[in-house]
Amino acid sequence: SGRYERPSHTRVFVVANQKGGVGKTTTSVNLAAAMAARGLSVLLIDLDPQGNASTAAAIPHASGTPGTYEVLLDELPIEDAVQASPDIPALRVVPATIDLAGAEIELVGLEQRERRLRTAIDTYLAGPGADIDYVFIDCPPSLGLLTINAMVAAREVLIPIQCEYYALEGLSQLLGNIGLVQQHLNQDLDVSTILLTMHDARTNLSSSVAAEVRGHFGDRVLSTAIPRSVRISEAPGYQQTIITYDPNSTGALSYMEAAREITQRGAAPADQGASS
Ligand code: ADP
Ligand code: MG
Numbered sequence: 001s002g003r004y005e006r007p008s009h010t011r012v013f014v015v016a017n018q019k020g021g022v023g024k025t026t027t028s029v030n031l032a033a034a035m036a037a038r039g040l041s042v043l044l045i046d047l048d049p050q051g052n053a054s055t056a057a058a059i060p061h062a063s064g065t066p067g068t069y070e071v072l073l074d075e076l077p078i079e080d081a082v083q084a085s086p087d088i089p090a091l092r093v094v095p096a097t098i099d100l101a102g103a104e105i106e107l108v109g110l111e112q113r114e115r116r117l118r119t120a121i122d123t124y125l126a127g128p129g130a131d132i133d134y135v136f137i138d139c140p141p142s143l144g145l146l147t148i149n150a151m152v153a154a155r156e157v158l159i160p161i162q163c164e165y166y167a168l169e170g171l172s173q174l175l176g177n178i179g180l181v182q183q184h185l186n187q188d189l190d191v192s193t194i195l196l197t198m199h200d201a202r203t204n205l206s207s208s209v210a211a212e213v214r215g216h217f218g219d220r221v222l223s224t225a226i227p228r229s230v231r232i233s234e235a236p237g238y239q240q241t242i243i244t245y246d247p248n249s250t251g252a253l254s255y256m257e258a259a260r261e262i263t264q265r266g267a268a269p270a271d272q273g274a275s276s
Contacts, residue, residue: 003039004263010125012135013193014154016178019170020141022162023197024048026232028138029056030252031158033241034259036091040133043082043124045117046096047150048140049103054095057085058239061095069099071120072149073106078124087244092132100146107145114185117149143177151181156192161213163199163206163225168213191217192265195258196225224258227251 015028025048032044046053046061047068054061060083061067070076071094078094085091107113117137125132136158137150151157157178161167175191182189194217200206214221226232232251235242242252 004035004260006040006133007263007266010132010135011156012121012137012154013156013158014137014139014147014150015158015160016139016147016150016174017159017161017170018141018143018147018174019162023160023195023226024141025052025056025138026236027158027160027195027197027226027255028136029053029236030232030241030243030255031259031262032091032134032136033057033085033088033243034252034256035134035263036085036088037243038256038259040090040263041131042091043078043129043132043135044085044091044093045121045135045137045150046094047100047117047137047146048096049098049101050140051096051098051100052236053138054093055239056236056241057091057093058087059083059085059093059095061097063097063099065095065097067095067097067100068117069097069103072100072103072116072146073110075116075120078120079128087240092129104142104144104146107149113145114148114152118153118186121153143174147177148181148185151178151189152186154186155188156190158193158195159191160195160197161209162197163209163228165205167209168216192220193262194221196221198228199225200228222258222261224254224261226254226258 015024032042036042051061066081082092139147229251231246231249235245
């Protein structure tokens, strides 16, 4: 327990994996909530038209609510779209409405179409969001312009990997796209963090997926794995994060621990000594 250490500069994470249902939203929301509950200022950006992260953080996101759509398409400043989460005031959320479903196509014709989120976040962090320690961007399950905007805006990629069959399927495509973004749009982007989700310690399958991922990504994989837990999946139904819904559950404790690991690691391994 106790407060988590503040980073020396704002750390911006994109939570990405083009597979659906691997725990992107659950991870974005609960890491953000865990850090905010431990005294850090956190900005959560919901970039999925489904708005599941907004729901879990109890942020209204009916069509027409100012959110990421307006930030991307109308250049609405983030401070005019952000809402404090009612249960955790240090968690600020830019909600996603269903209007965002059209943004992928509407962005195509616009100038700076890949950099619009970056511009918005940089402007916010240089002004009203100067106190923000961590930014988490929850991506939709695709590698389209919304995810590209997030990858251009972020410095670190966090990839949740579900400990299930076909866990590694599609990862080479994801890494390939990250490589293209690094080459052409954001050379500072780094795959700093892998989080194993829906881990079931009782099954050989979970253990072998975990071992394979650790073999491939080494110390980028957090030592904490998130267990499969009914409580985690129930929380959004009550417009709660697991951190507030059941703070002593194994799910809450594991997200708290994963969050603490991230804060202790400082910046990415490639970024030697930058945060020390
Ligand atoms: P994504 O954003 O990648 O599509 P979600 O975070 O929405 O994935 O998770 C997919 C589903 O799995 C959701 O119903 C969620 O509640 C559930 N879920 C996520 N993590 C866990 C977990 N550790 N244990 C049990 N259910 C989980
Ligand atoms: Mg999601």
